Amino acid sequence: EDCCQALGYPPAAKYEVDEDTGDKIGPSLAECATLLRKTRRPATDIETFVRRTLFNYLVGNADAHAKNLSLLYDGHAEVPSLAPMYDVVCTRLYPAVTDHFSMRHGGVIDPARLYRPAWQQLAVDFGVRFSLVERAARELGRMILPEARALMAAAPFTGLPPYERILAAIGDRLQRLSDDLALGIRVDTPPFLLRALGWGGMS
DSSP states (O other): OBHHHHHTOOGGGOSSBOTTTOOBOSOOHHHHHHHHTTSSSHHHHHHHHHHHHHHHHHTTOTTOOGGGSBEEOOTTOSSOEEOOOOOOOOGGGOTTSOOSOSSOBTTBOOGGGOOHHHHHHHHHHHTSOHHHHHHHHHHHHHHHHHHHHHHHTSTTTTTOHHHHHHHHHHHHHHHHHHHHHTOOOOOOSOOOOOOTTGGGGOO
16 A cells, blocks of 8 residues: 555645645655554654665655555555565656655755755654664665665676766765765765766767
């Protein structure tokens, strides 16, 4: 059951904000976090949700909407658990796709305007201490580039240009996050430059 269904929103309202009007039309991260407080393992699922939110930010996935977050019912269990992560895309590679978040992060829809106060507000929205967000950001930040490089060095990704572009996109976001939250992580990836042709112009 995805979060649109669980929160009583229609499928067309999977994005929190209407891009044209700026009106709230769909679920917020805070509403989704409220749902996760009713799962079998609420503390674990909330912490996982924090990490997923950070991960989606770092990999440049602006399409992490409410239908891409689900609850999983095991057999006849009435109390669900958080479903595995799915449908993760580096949307930053596509110039025609908006860079705005599907759900506001601490009141911020534009990732270019996401600074420490918004991350602090996000912790409030999730009902967790900001230190948990900082710790998750530091742990994920130290792992994400080495893990991404290991994946890209193996088949079927070996040597393909698009994956180097994803690495640059991750590095760009990671350096911003590290600087803003004082994580002490130094990034050595090349700068991320959005090409007009998007994915098709990466060969």
